[in-house]
Amino acid sequence: MICAYDKNYLAAAQKNLARMLDYLVNDLHHPLETAWQWFLASELSARFEQGDCTVLVGLSGVELAHTVLEQAREPAPVQQPSYAYDRSPEYWTGWALAYYQWFTGLRFAEIEQAVPITEVRLLYTPYHEMDVRQFADKMNELYRAAKPETNLKALRALAGLSQSELAEQADVPVRTIQQYEQRQKDINKAQAETLLRLARTLNCNVEDLMEKVPPSISA
Template identity: 90%
Template sequence: MIHAYDKSYLSAAQKNLARMLDYLVNDLHYPLETAWQWFVTSELSARFEQGDCSALVGLSGVELARAVLEQAGEAVPMQKPSYAYDRSPEYWTGWALAYYQWLTSLRFAEIEQAVSITKVRLLYTPYHEMDVRQFADKMNELYRAAKPETNLKAMRTLAGLSQSELAGQADVPVRTIQQYEQRQKDINKAQAETLLRLARALNCNVEDLIEKVPPLNFK
C-alpha cells in the first residue's frame, strides 16, 4: 500500500490535526461538522494530503486551526487554547483520521463522503482504547459498505462502456475485467501493461483504477 507521505511525519501530523479540531470545537465552540468542512474544503487540506511539510509540521495545531478559519473567511480569535489532561473525543477524531488518511492516501473529502466526521466521532468508544490499526480496519469496513463499487467499475460506467466494449478497446479479457470488478482478483496486483491499457481505454490515470482501501478478500 502506498502511503500519503513519509511515516516520519505521521506522529506530528496526527497531533496537529487532533489539536486543530480540539481547539476549534472545544475552545472556540464551533460544531465539529462545521469545523471539519472548513478544513476539508481548504487549501490546507490538499497540502496536508500531499505531504506538504509546511502543512503537516510547519504549523502547530492551533496555528492550523487559525489558518483554516482565515481561509473560510471567519474571524480569527486570538483566544489561548486550553490543555485538558484527558484528550477529548474531538482530539482523538482528528488524530485517528490523520492516521487513516496517511494509511490509505485517500483525500479527506473522499473519506468524508463515505464516512462522515459525525460517524467517526461516534467510533471514539471503544476505538480510542484500541490500537489505531483496529480503527483503520473498521474504517475500511465502513468505506467498502458506503462505496461497494470498484474504481474500475466506476470509471467504466462514467465512460459509458460495457465490460465487453472495454475488453475490446483495452485488449484485456472480459473475464479479467469481471474478476476485477467483482473483487475476485486484486487490481492492485495487475500487471502494469494491463493497467495502462485499461486507463487509456477509459481516458483516466492508472491511479484512478487503484483501490486505496483493500478489498475484504485481499486484506
C-alpha cells in the first residue's frame, strides 16, 4: 500500500492535528464538528493530505488552529493554550485520524463523509488504549459499511454503462469486471493495461479506480 506521505513526518503530523483539535475544542470551546468543518474547508486540509512538510512539521498544532480560524474568518483567539497531562478524547481523535489518513491516502473529506468525526470520537473508548492499527481496522470496517460500492462500480454507474457495455467498450471480460466490483478479485493488483482500458472508457484516472481501504491492516 502507498501511504499519503513519508512516514518520517507521521509522528509530527499526528501530534499537530491532535493539538489543533484539542486547542480548538477544549481551550477555545468550539464544538468538535464545527472545528473539524473549518479545517476541512481550509487550504491546510489539502496540504496536510499531500504531505506538505511546511504544514505537517512547519506549524505547531496551535498555529494550525490559528490559521484555520483565520481562514474561517473567525475572531483571533485571546485564550492561551493549556497543556494538560492527560490527553483529551479530542486530542486522540485528531491523532488517530492523522494516522488513518496517512495510511489510506484518503482525503479527510472522504473519511468524514463515511465516518463523521463525532463517530470517530466515540471510538476513544476502548481504542485509545489499543495499537493504532486496531483503530484503523475498525475505521476500515465502518468505511466499507458506509461505502459498500467499489470505485469501479460507482464510476461505471456515473458513466451510465452496464457491466456488459463497459466490458465491450474497454475490451475487458465482463466476468473480470464483475469480480472487481464484488471484490472477488483485487483491482489494485490488476494488470496496468486492464486499468488503462477501464480508465479511458470511464474518463477517469487509473488512481480513481483503486481501492484505498483494504479489508484489514497487516502488522
